[in-house]
Amino acid sequence: MSMATFRPILIAGGLVVALMIAGELVSPGFASPEQILRLSIVAALLGIVAAGQNLVILGGREGIDLSVGGVISLSALVAGNVMNGLDAGLLPAILACVAVGAIFGLLNGLGVTLLRIPPLVMTLGMLGVLQGLLVVARNGIPSGRAAPMLSDFVSQPQWLGLPGILWLWALIGLAMAGLLGRTVFGQRIFAIGANEPAARLAGVPTRLTRTMLYVLSGVFSAIAGLCILGYSGSSFANVGGQYMLSSIIAVVLGGTPLSGGRGGYTGTMIGALLLVVLQGLLTTLSIEESGRQIIFGSALIVLLLFYGRSSGMRV
Amino acid sequence: MPQLTMTDMYKAYGATVALKSGQIALHPGELHVIMGANGSGKSTLCKILAGSVKPDGGRIELNGKEITISGPKAARDLGVSIFYQELSLSKNRSVAENILARDLPCRAGFVDRKAVLARAEKVFAPFRDVAGDDFDLKTRVGDLRPDQRQLVEIAKTFAGGARIFIFDEPTSALDRAQTEAFFRELDRRKAEGASIVFISHRMEEVFEIGDRVTVIRDGETVSSAPLAETTRDRIVAEMVGGETGASVFADPPAAPVPGPEKLRVQGLTSRRLRDVSFTLHAGEVLGLGGLHGQGQSDLLRALFGLEPLDGTLTLDGAPITLPSPRRAIRQGFGYISGDRQSDGAISGRSIFENVVPIHLFKTRAFFVNHATLSAEVDRVLAILATRHGGRMAPISSLSGGNQQKVIISRWLMDETGVLLLDDPTKGIDLATKLELFALIRSLADKGMAILLYSSEDAELLANSDRILVFNNGAVVQELQGNDRTRTQLTRAAFEAA
Structure with missing residues (x-):
């Protein structure tokens, strides 16, 4: 890992620790094991969404997935109705979720590669479609419940005192590191992100690779939707809405620039943690919502400014 | 008395010293050529003069008075105008607006369109006849051909009343007639007392128009002499340094015994190509000559599956398609x-x-096995004597020549039957060029079939076994054996199909 990708990880990691200490000083108990566990679960939910967002952004050419929130909400709705509170329905629900994520991801991918629609427009349009579908499907009434097994998986200590979702997140972290660092597909993601025409001349199937990124993003969002359903117990309207912006911010905080071509998922995981800890701290300080948003936004801008400075000039 | 002198110019980027001791004295009415390998510091010296790079040391005198150049605007105010190698045009503005971009005629705060057209017309007049029939001052620059864009860039440099002009590789995209029109304009400006700084990798061009040449090597000015008192080989020797200066402009290679037929192309037609037919043998370097942009690159790109084509292709005796x-x-x-x-x-x-x-x-690998691949990567990088700071260093940390070596290495890991070289040495220093052409020849000797397009006739003549001369998308002549001379090549290039 080069210094350029490592530096944001150090900064973000250092800030997580600093914020935890600050939180503990201001409000004793902020850094208690239970609180850390709770924040980690929230970070895991965001981190899973950000994994897909990360891939799409790494692929460059203005790659971005604004439809993650819609996929999350639809996935949670579908899963809740398929399992309807029964453990027996868990496996079909998982399969249904993955299918939902893959289908909408594929549509995004094909729109971007074959129809050459800018990702911003394509995925924003898809978000609109998904929100419309949600309204129709729900008919205004909340429906669907999480299976007990799923709720336990997300919030109850299971192996070594940690809930299953943290193990899942760790597994995704390892899988992403392996994918990006050790596979040809991973190398092709960086190649199309860094210079697509050159990648094409070097034998990279650029359209297939890019389409796959959107499919994976859809699948990650769908998995996150399932877990969020487990976290909240039932699917409520627009449960995924907040994840659009925060997943992008987690990626950028983790050292993957929006221009793509460099970065990685390890940083994104730290970025997700940082984001969640910062939100947690602002909530603990019981600052009003408006003030919280102002501080949050300013902190992000300052942090990103810091990154921009650190990238250095090429001579 | 010199119009402008730069003494002991020094510039460092962090630990990298780009310019150690740059010296130059510009006289009015003189065309001063700066020669040097890539990364020798010649561009840095020019950028200091143009105000886009701030020097860390040195003394600049204009008409005997010491000055500091604080920025590009200050440089323009002092009468310095620069042509950038990387084009500085806005694609979405018209030709006329681009030419006058630095000083658009305005009336009451709004751009005066009539005045823009009239003035651009005047500035562009010397190039009007060579710009092509489809050229218009109202065209969007993004819709122009590369050579037309370069002419616009040149006209932009001349617009406004500068006294010192800096041209960094200004003729790379131009054909012969365009280059001559440009040279005539240079002569006219010289006669008016302007100083011209000229950077070029084309030796023939340098001797054609230069009055004086300054050679820079490793950030230091090593010589400055009137061109009449020096020779090509001497300049090369000065640029290369300690190494013995073998002539770059060697005689054409002796025709080798051709290997078996590798590729047969019949009636190839595409957007830019008209009925191109030829055969290419294993072990042969087939050159593509002619004026720039006559279809040479288009042929190579079509053969790599980048452009749709009609016609018959046969590889090793079997028909193929290249979608x-x-x-x-x-x-x-x-x-x-x-x-x-x-x-x-x-x-x-x-x-x-x-x-x-x-x-x-x-x-068809799925995993990237770093351990096994690293040995292979080191092997192919070593074939080309690529100078690099470790295989995990970013490619952008290398000089242009070494970057190109890395890219060539790609094709050496496994067997490549037909190598398509599309002006592969563009913008690369002379020493590296020599290395690359030696490699190309050795690849051919091992049985590779090679198609070579070069924007420099001397390179083409020195390295091709046969040369297909292109004009407007068609092959107009094939030069073989003793016909491979500059005169024949030039004559053929101007021949219509």
Whole structure:
């Protein structure tokens, strides 16, 4: 890992620790094991969404997935109705979720590669479609419940005192590191992100690779939707809405620039943690919502400014 | 008395010293050529003069008075105008607006369109006849051909009343007639007392128009002499330094015994090509000559599956189609472009990642096995004597020549049957060029079939076994044996199909 990708990880990691200490000083108990566990679960939910967002952004050419929130909400709705509170329905629900994520991801991918629609427009349009579908499907009434097994998986200590979702997140972290660092597909993601025409001349199937990124993003969002359903117990309207912006911010905080071509998922995981800890701290300080948003936004801008400075000039 | 002198100019970027001791004295009415390998500091010296780079040391005198140049605007106010190698035009504005971009005529705060057209017309007049029939001052620059864009860039440099002009590789995209029109304009400006700084990698051009040449090597000015008192070989020796100066402009190679037929092309027609037919043998370097942009690059790109084509292609006796680069690579074709930044380097990624993609594709690998591949990568990098700071260093940390070596290495990991070279040495220093051509010859000797397009006639003549001369998308003549001379090539190039 080069210094350029490592530096944001150090900064973000250092800030997580600093914020935890600050939180503990201001409000004793902020850094208690239970609180850390709770924040980690929230970070895991965001981190899973950000994994897909990360891939799409790494692929460059203005790659971005604004439809993650819609996929999350639809996935949670579908899963809740398929399992309807029964453990027996868990496996079909998982399969249904993955299918939902893959289908909408594929549509995004094909729109971007074959129809050459800018990702911003394509995925924003898809978000609109998904929100419309949600309204129709729900008919205004909340429906669907999480299976007990799923709720336990997300919030109850299971192996070594940690809930299953943290193990899942760790597994995704390892899988992403392996994918990006050790596979040809991973190398092709960086190649199309860094210079697509050159990648094409070097034998990279650029359209297939890019389409796959959107499919994976859809699948990650769908998995996150399932877990969020487990976290909240039932699917409520627009449960995924907040994840659009925060997943992008987690990626950028983790050292993957929006221009793509460099970065990685390890940083994104730290970025997700940082984001969640910062939100947690602002909530603990019981600052009003408006003030919280102002501080949050300013902190992000300052942090990103810091990154921009650190990238250095090429001579 | 010199109009402008620069003494002991020094510039460092962090630990890298770009310019150690740059000296130059510009006299009015003189065309002063700066020669040097890539990274020697010649561009840095020019950028200091143009105000886009701030020097860390040195003294600049204009008409005997010491000055400091605080920025590009200050440089323009002092009468310095620069032509940038990387084009500085806005694609979405018209030709006329681009030419006058630095000083648009306005009336009451709004751009005066009539005045813009009238003034641009005047500035562009010297190039009007060579710009092509489809050229218009109202055209969007993005819709122009590369040579037309370069003419616009030149006209932009001349617009406004500068006294010192800096041209960094101004003729790379121009054909002969365009170059001559440009040279005539240079002569006119010289006669008016302007000083011209000229950077070129084309020796013939330098001797054609230069009055004085300054050679820079490793950031230091090593010589400055009137061109009449020096020779090509001496300049090369000065640029290269300690190494013995073998002539770059060697005689054409002796015709080798041709190997078996590798590729047969019959009646190839595409957007830019008209009925092109030829055969290429294993072990042969077939040159593509003629004026710029007559279809040479289009042929190479079509053969790499980048452009749809009609016609019959036969490889090793069997018919083939080339619908995509991936299919072409599988058939054993390799393509190297001179446009490293857009078509070669996977920028920002490591040298390793820039070497292995073709191998990974050909072997249908799923995992990247760093341990096994690293030995192979080091092997192919060593074939070209690539100078690099470790295979995990970003490719952008290398000089242009070494970047190109990395890109060529891609095709050496596995067998490549037909190598398509699209002006592969563009913008590369002379010493590296010599190395690359030696490599190309050795690849041919090992049985590779090579198609070579070069924007420099001398390179083409010195390195091709046969030369197909192109004009307007068609092959007008094939030069073989003793016909491979500059006169024959030039004559053929101007011959209409």
